Amino acid sequence: MKSRQAVRDLPVPETLKGALAAHLPRTGPGPAELVFSGDCQRYGRVRAAWDRVCQAAGIAGATIHDARHTYAVHAAQAGVPIVRLQKLLGHSTPLMTLRYMRHAPEAYLDDDAAEIAAHMAGAGDQEAAARAEAARQGMRQV
Numbered sequence: 001m002k003s004r005q006a007v008r009d010l011p012v013p014e015t016l017k018g019a020l021a022a023h024l025p026r027t028g029p030g031p032a033e034l035v036f037s038g039d040c041q042r043y044g045r046v047r048a049a050w051d052r053v054c055q056a057a058g059i060a061g062a063t064i065h066d067a068r069h070t071y072a073v074h075a076a077q078a079g080v081p082i083v084r085l086q087k088l089l090g091h092s093t094p095l096m097t098l099r100y101m102r103h104a105p106e107a108y109l110d111d112d113a114a115e116i117a118a119h120m121a122g123a124g125d126q127e128a129a130a131r132a133e134a135a136r137q138g139m140r141q142v
Helices: 014-027 043-057 063-077 082-090 094-103 106-120 126-136
Strands: none
Touching: 014 126, 063 082, 063 094, 082 094
16 A cells, blocks of 8 residues: 555446455455455566456556556546546546546547537536435435
């Protein structure tokens, strides 16, 4: 772990929940413990496993950091706001996260312009409406 500040809760996609459900009883980590400890913390072991997975998938030359970068770029292109992406990636400042935003702009400018025009024309913001409804229901939004 880099630091206590680096500890964070992250959402887990449904496709990963089954694999983690099978893994966690074997390792028994607590809420603030590493999900993968011991040999899984040795870079050589992790890299060997990564290389086997990439070879099986027919991917040549990919690094572990490439997977993180790909995730961040897809999140930026999907429109995840910079402050939420910052939290997901564990960056201490939004500036560190901005480097992933350079991959997002050109292909999405038409969609962005259409969304701005719709908003200016009075179309409702679905996310804001959902937050307001959740507040009315007494739910906590994360």
